[in-house]
Amino acid sequence: MGTYRILWLSICVPLGVIGTLVALADSPGAVLLVFVAFGAVGSLLSMLLVGVFWERGTGGRARLMAGGALLAGTGISALIGYASLLGGGVLLLAAVVLASSPHAVRFSARWLRSARTPSTAQLDAVARAFAYASPEFAQFRAPELRDLTDEQLCKRWRISYRAAQRQQSLAVKLIAAVAERQMYLDELERRNSSGFATWLAAGPEAAEDPLTYLNGHAVEAPALDWDELTRGQG
Numbered sequence: 001m002g003t004y005r006i007l008w009l010s011i012c013v014p015l016g017v018i019g020t021l022v023a024l025a026d027s028p029g030a031v032l033l034v035f036v037a038f039g040a041v042g043s044l045l046s047m048l049l050v051g052v053f054w055e056r057g058t059g060g061r062a063r064l065m066a067g068g069a070l071l072a073g074t075g076i077s078a079l080i081g082y083a084s085l086l087g088g089g090v091l092l093l094a095a096v097v098l099a100s101s102p103h104a105v106r107f108s109a110r111w112l113r114s115a116r117t118p119s120t121a122q123l124d125a126v127a128r129a130f131a132y133a134s135p136e137f138a139q140f141r142a143p144e145l146r147d148l149t150d151e152q153l154c155k156r157w158r159i160s161y162r163a164a165q166r167q168q169s170l171a172v173k174l175i176a177a178v179a180e181r182q183m184y185l186d187e188l189e190r191r192n193s194s195g196f197a198t199w200l201a202a203g204p205e206a207a208e209d210p211l212t213y214l215n216g217h218a219v220e221a222p223a224l225d226w227d228e229l230t231r232g233q234g
Contacts, residue, residue: 005102012097019078026084034080035073042072145187153191154211157184161207188214 023031046068047061056064083090098104145153164177189196192214199213 004105008100008102015097016074016078019081020074022081022085023077024081026081031077031080035077038076039069039073042068042070044068045072145183150191150211150214153184153187154209154214157181157188158207158209160184 020031020035043065046064050064050068054061079090079094082093086093148156160177160181164181185196188199188210195213195215196210199210202213204210
C-alpha cells in the first residue's frame with residue numbers, strides 16, 4: 001500500500017497544483033479566500049478524524065493540521081480551476097480521484113475480505129433464479145408417477161403428445177417434452193410389462209391411450225393358424 005500511496009500522490013499532486021494555478025489565474029482574490037476558509041476546515045477535520053492526532057506531540061499535531069489545511073485548500077482550489085476548464089466533467093474527475101485514494105482502496109479491500117463467501121447452495125439458487133427468468137428456459141419437474149392412477153398416467157401420456165407438438169419450434173423445450181414422454185413410457189412398462197409390450201406390438205399412434213393394455217382389458221386379435229390356412233395347398 002505504501003507504493004500505491006506514492007504513485008497516487010505522484011499523480012494527484014501535479015493535478016492539484018495545475019488546477020490551483022488555473023483558478024488563481026482566473027480569480028486570485030476569490031481563490032485565496034476560499035483556500036484560507038477551507039484550509040481552516042481541513043485543520044479542524046484533522047483534529048476530529050485523525051485517530052492518532054492527540055497521541056502526537058505538539059510538533060506532530062501541528063504538522064497534521066498543516067497537512068489537512070493544505071490538502072483541503074488545494075483540493076477546493078483545484079476543483080474550481082478544473083470546473084472552469086471541464087464544466088460538469090469536473091465531478092467525474094473528482095470521483096475518480098477520491099475513489100482511487102489509498103483510504104478508499106484500503107476500505108474496499110477490507111470490506112471485500114469481510115464479505116462472506118456464498119455457499120454452493122446459494123450460488124445454485126441464484127443460477128436457478130436467473131434461469132427461471134429466461135423465457136427460453138424449459139424446466140421439467142418429474143411428477144411422482146408412482147402416486148398416479150393408471151387413468152391419470154395414461155391421460156398425462158396423451159397430453160404430453162400435444163405439448164411436444166406445440167414445442168417443435170423450440171429445441172430445448174422439445175427435448176424436455178420428449179424426456180417427459182420417455183418417463184411415462186418407463187412407468188407404463190414398470191406397471192405392466194406384458195401389457196406394455198402388447199401395446200407396442202399393436203403399432204399404436206403417438207397419442208393413443210394405452211389404458212386398455214395396462215389394465216388387461218385389451219381385446220387381443222386372434223392368432224392366425226397358418227397350418228389351417230395352408231392346409232390343402234401345396
